[in-house]
Amino acid sequence: MSELLRIQNLSKTFGRREVLRDFNLAIESGRVYGLLGRNGEGKTTLARILMGVIPADGGSVLYRSRPIAFGDSSYKREFGYVPEDPFFYEDMTVRGLLAFNARFYPKWDRKRAASDLERFTLDPKSRIRTLSRGMKLKLGLAVALAAAPEFLILDDPTSGLDVPTRQDFLRDVIRELAASGTTVLFATHLVHELERIVERLLVLRGGRLILDEDFDKVKAEHQASLEDIFVRLVAGA
């Protein structure tokens, strides 16, 4: 498998709080990565830096061996992003948001967008402000999937979903993506969610990765559930 993304010595500070410190990570294409960390450990910050929403204070990111600068936009055509807080343009309709996004992505799949709306029971005529948090998350996912991304960043997307949708999402959507060769970075603090889908486990603490291993290997080594492994890693440090 080829290297898709390499993050080197990434750092980010908010005021006096250092959220990311000499953060290093290599992501190979076609794999599902699970990024675990407690609240405020920097998962969202990392996602936002990768999506060019906020600048890093230091370090570099290479996508397919090419450096990405803050302000670059072309690489984002191959990136999908479902943010933790599903804030869209509230006055738009579901169909309007899809049409708005369709102009940005060359590989936009209209059929996929339509079928995902049906699958997630989203009415195209609904105004976004009338949707619940869970529905908004589904809409965000539909947009991200329709863009047919090479690399999908899911920033804690399941926390607002009802149980059946969450099951559906984890079981079907992520598996579909993995099967199609899409690289997924799934950031969450809900540890048990990753158990069924993750191939490689990343644990973030104090602004650095304290674990970057294949999930099977970690499980074999620790002989415990992912939740226990996570608690042990975080508490033991």
Next chain:
Amino acid sequence: MFRALYFKEWREKAFLFFFELGILVLLLGQFVFREKTDIREWLVYAVLLLFFPFAALILGAAGFEAEYRQGAWAYLFSRPVRKPMIWLAKYSALLSMLAALWLVFLAAWLALPEFRGLVGDPRLLLGFRIEPGFPFWSLWQSVFLLTVAFSLSLLHEKQFNILFLSLLAGLGLTAAAWVALMSKAGWRLAWITPSKALPAFLISQTLMALAFAAASILTLVRSDFSQSRKQMLGFIRWLAPFLVLAVAGTGAWVRWTPVQGDRFLWFVTTTGGEPHYMTERGVFKYSAQASRIQWLTKATHLNIYRASASGGKIAFTAFDIKDRNDIVEELWVEDANGGRRRIIGRGPRENEWPQEAPPIADLLLSPDGTRLAILSANAYGKQRPRRRPPLWIVNTDGTGLENLPDDPALFEDLSDRYYFHLVAWAREGNAVLLSKRSLRRPWTFSLWLYDLGDRTARIVLDNAVIASWLSPVSPRGDRLAIKYQRPFDAPWGLALLDLKTMETTDIAAMTGEVGQALFQISWDPKGDRLAYVVRRALSGGQNVFVLAVYSLLDNRTVAEKMMTRSESSALLFQPSWASEGAKLLVLDREANGLKIFDEGLREIDQVAFPRWLDIPGGLYAVGDQVLIEDEKADSLWRVDLETRRWKKLY
């Protein structure tokens, strides 16, 4: 991508746009249905000074409102679109909304002549008269305010704060630029002329708008939107140097860019055979002895400038401007060689000085340069009995200021309004000649003599005025060239008035229609001959224009030369005596050169104009040196009749 972003903005702000459009239509509708002129005038003020600035501010402040209110900025910035394009699409959408509002205004401006008249006419903002026509100043100001508000909308989520801050920044900077540039505040800005102020104001707004736009683009591209404090500091860090550059750019533009009407070169008088020119930098004369220009005063804001017939003294008034409310008119006298300059009056603040508005309307130096006649107001009407008499006499050393009483004979009809000008000293310094014109009967004009001994005035000639505003008095100071109509609807005649005896000698009369008064007189250096141009009617209704020389020694016209049939060419001839009276020069624009005649008006030579002389005019000869103004460039050139060498003097 641009289209998607552009139309998203339109959809998002459609309500705001239609709300503003509704208000504009309501205001314009009020204009159509209201009949009272003052209410209509206020509606125009309301649209230009209130509606458009606030409409622009509200539109601009809404720029990034959706991203803040709905928390969508992270979502938008994660899309594959460059941030400058986001900025440009948003700004273009808002600008097109503003443009649509202005198009509605333009439609009203084109369709309603009364609206057009009021828009172009009112004196707006600090009494500065806006150029008539479409109010581009207001259009530009609204674009400026939109830009400022839009740039600031990037920084804060509170709409009201943005609006308020934009209002302070936009109108504050506007007001500062306006006050600084328009009011001529302080000596440092005194060189700004009103004709330059409006373009300077627009330039300053453009540069400031660019400063705000550049700072906001850089902030958008480089700042961290999750940290508002950092973002704000980033914006300020970018804005500060851009604003400094904007102010410096405005200053440089104002300082270095000539604006029409700002630079000028006027031939104001001659004395001792040397021409004097007034410029925006002061007054200089051409010194025959030194063969170069010599600055007589570097005073700016000059008003009236006079020289004595003997060539010994000059006198002028100049405004000393501290600010709009502290403008003092000063009266200066100095030797014509530039020495012994002294101020002899500062009005109208000083009690004993003529207190009228304008304080000094006209000046006249006595032929020997020892006394000065002053007219403190040249227009007199019903209020005359309540005001001080307008005629004053003062010695050129500043002593002996005296207000001379009016002679009631000067004002036959107290309900009329009269305009006076000082024409010449007469009777060897014992009388002053005045020209008078009635407002009620503007075609009537007369010459009056005010006797300084018995303080009485009497009419000398009816329907007569001086033949030239530059140098009507002969170099000896004893004759005045006048033009007259007898009766007032007859063709013009040219005559000489003896300033000692007040007797007149007819020289020439134009024939044909009444029309233009065309006597371009020029005294020879000794005052023995007078050259002039006169129109003669030929049979068949055609005219010919003749150059002629009248000799005071022979009491007759001694030479004539038919020059042209074109009146417009004849108006430019401006004859001037050269080589101590041995040659007469005429500027001939048709031939694009100077024509040189001998005393008998035989053409003996020509000097072609060089191609760098755009619009030749203002001809004056000093010996063998000929000075010619370039009326387009406001520059002064000299050509030597012997060597034919050209040199730029100013």
